[in-house]
C-alpha cells in the first residue's frame with residue numbers, strides 16, 4: 187500500500203466549506219451531541235411540518251429501530267424540484283447525454299417539474315398511491331429520473347432494477363416488492379447496441395404471480411415490441427392525457443422512499459429500505475461537503491440509476507441542492523475511449539465521480555486519449571464502489587486531474603444511503619488508496635473477530651457504532667433478516683461486511699469484503715446467487731464460487747464446478763455455463779473462470795471450506811492453512827494441479 191501523502195494545496199482550500207480545524211470541530215460536535223448537530227442540519231431541506239424530534243435509534247439486537255426526524259412531514263420531490271422553481275426555475279437540472287454523441291439535451295427545473303407532475307398523474311390514474319411499490323426498469327434516460335421523482339411526489343415507493351439484469355432477476359425483484367406497475371422502455375441503447383428491455387420485462391412478468399396490472403413503456407429506440415392490450419401503455423400517450431399539475435403528498439420523514447435490492451452473503455437479494463427525511467438530509471449534505479459543491483457547477487456521477495450511487499448522487503443529493511446533474515446513457519468506450527473526456531469538455535463538467543474499474547480500463551488505453559481533451563472545467567474527482575489501487579489513483583490524479591484536482595475516495599454502501607468515509611477537499615491530506623476519515627456523525631470502529639474494539643493503528647472488521655440519518659431502516663418486509671444480517675455479528679453495532687486497516691493518522695483503508703459478497707467492477711454480487719444459478723443447470727452437481735484478484739474488474743468470478751456423473755468436462759460446456767449464468771442473472775455475473783473439479787474441499791460435516799478455494803483461486807498455494815480437518819484432503823492436491831496448469 188502506498189504511504190504517499192498529498193497535502194492540501196491552496197487551490198483546494200479556496201472555496202472549501204471546511205478546513206482541517208473546522209472539520210475536527212464539526213465532527214466532534216456531531217458525535218458528542220447528534221440531536222443538536224442533526225437538529226440544525228436537518229433544516230437544510232424544506233419541511234411541510236417541521237420535526238421536533240431528531241434522533242431515536244437503537245442498535246440493540248433485541249430491538250433494532252432507526253428513526254430520524256420522526257414527527258416531521260416533507261416530500262422529496264418538493265425538495266428536489268419545487269423549492270428551486272421560484273429563483274432557479276430556468277436553471278438546468280439535468281443534462282442528458284445520449285449513447286450517440288450527437289444526442290443530448292438540457293432539462294430545466296421548470297421542465298422537470300412538468301414532466302414529473304404529468305407522470306405522477308399517470309401513476310395516480312393507474313391506481314398507484316401512497317405506500318404502493320413501482321418497479322422501474324429503464325435505461326439511463328431522463329424518464330428514469332422522472333419516474334423516481336414522480337413516485338416520491340405521490341408517496342409511492344420505487345424499486346429501480348438495473349437495466350443489465352436479466353428477466354429472471356427482474357422477476358424476483360418485482361415479486362419481492364409486489365409491484366403492480368412496472369415502468370420500462372422498448373429498448374435500451376448502450377455502446378451502439380440495443381438492450382431488449384421490453385422483451386425482458388414481458389418474460390419477467392410472466393414468471394410473477396399475476397401482480398403486475400400496468401406496464402408503462404417509454405419509446406426509446408422505436409424498435410418493434412410485443413404488446414399486451416389492457417396491460418401495456420405507451421408512456422408518451424399516457425402523459426398526453428393528463429395535466430401538468432400534481433400537488434406533492436406530505437410524507438412522514440420515516441415513510442419509505444425506495445427499495446433497492448442488493449446482494450447479501452446468503453440467499454436472494456435483499457430489499458434495502460430507505461426512508462424520506464433522514465435519507466434526503468444525508469444525501470444532500472454529503473453531496474455538498476464531500477464534493478464541495480457550489481451552486482452553478484455541473485456535477486457528473488457516471489453510475490447507473492439502478493445502483494445506490496445513482497440514487498444518491500445522480501438524483502437526490504444533487505437535485506436537493508439545486509445542482510445541474512449530468513446523466514449519461516452510454517459507456518466509457520463508445521464511440522471511443524475518449525468519450526468521458528469529450529463529455530467533460532462538451533458540458534463543462536466541474537466535478538467528476540466514477541469507479542476504479544472505469545479508471546483502470548481507461549488507464550489501459552494510455553494517456554493520449556485523455557490529453558487530447560482540455561478538461562479545463564474539472565475541479566474535483568471522485569471514486570466509489572471498490573478499493574482504488576494506488577497506481578490507478580496516481581494516474582487519475584496526475585493525468586486526468588493534471589495534479590490540480592483533489593480526489594475524494596468515497597466509501598459507502600447501498601445500506602448506508604450516502605458516503606460514510608471520505609476526504610473533504612480542503613480539510614484532509616490525501617493518501618492514495620485510503621478513504622481517509624469519517625463524515626460528520628459517522629462513528630467507525632475496527633473490531634477483531636471476537637468483537638473487541640481495537641484502538642490506534644490496527645486491522646480488523648469495520649463496524650459503525652451509532653446511527654446516521656441516511657442509514658437503511660429495514661429490509662422490505664423482513665426486519666428479522668435485517669437484524670440478523672447487520673446487528674448480530676457485533677451486538678450493538680452495525681456490521682459493514684468490510685475489512686479495513688486504520689493507520690497511525692487515523693485514516694481508514696478499506697480492504698474489501700470479509701463475507702461471501704464479491705465486488706466485480708464495483709458491482710456487488712453474492713457468491714450464493716451465482717452458485718444457485720450454476721446448480722440449476724442439468725449437468726452441474728455442485729458449485730462453489732469465490733472472488734479472485736482481477737486486473738481490470740478488481741475482483742473476478744471464479745467458479746468451481748462438479749459435474750453430474752457421466753458428464754465430461756469440455757470447453758463447450760464451459761462456454762455454455764458462462765452464458766447460462768449470464769442469461770440467468772445478467773452479464774455482470776458471468777464467471778471469469780470455470781474450474782471443473784472432481785470434488786470440493788469439505789469438512790467432515792459437509793461444509794465447503796471456502797477459505798481454501800479462495801486461496802487456490804488466488805494461486806496462493808502455500809497459504810492454504812490447515813487442511814487436515816477435510817473429509818478428503820487429496821481433493822486439494824487435485825484442485826491445485828488443475829489451477830496451476
Ligand code: PRX
Pocket residue numbers: 448494495569570571572573574595596597598599600601621682683684696697698699705708709710
Ligand atoms: O466493499 C465495499 C465496496 O462496495 C461495497 C458496497 O457495495 P454497494 O452496496 O453496491 O455500494 C457501492 C457504492 C456505494 C462496500 O461494502 N466499496 C464501496 N466504495 C468503496 C468500497 N471499497 C473500498 N473503497 C471504496 N471507496
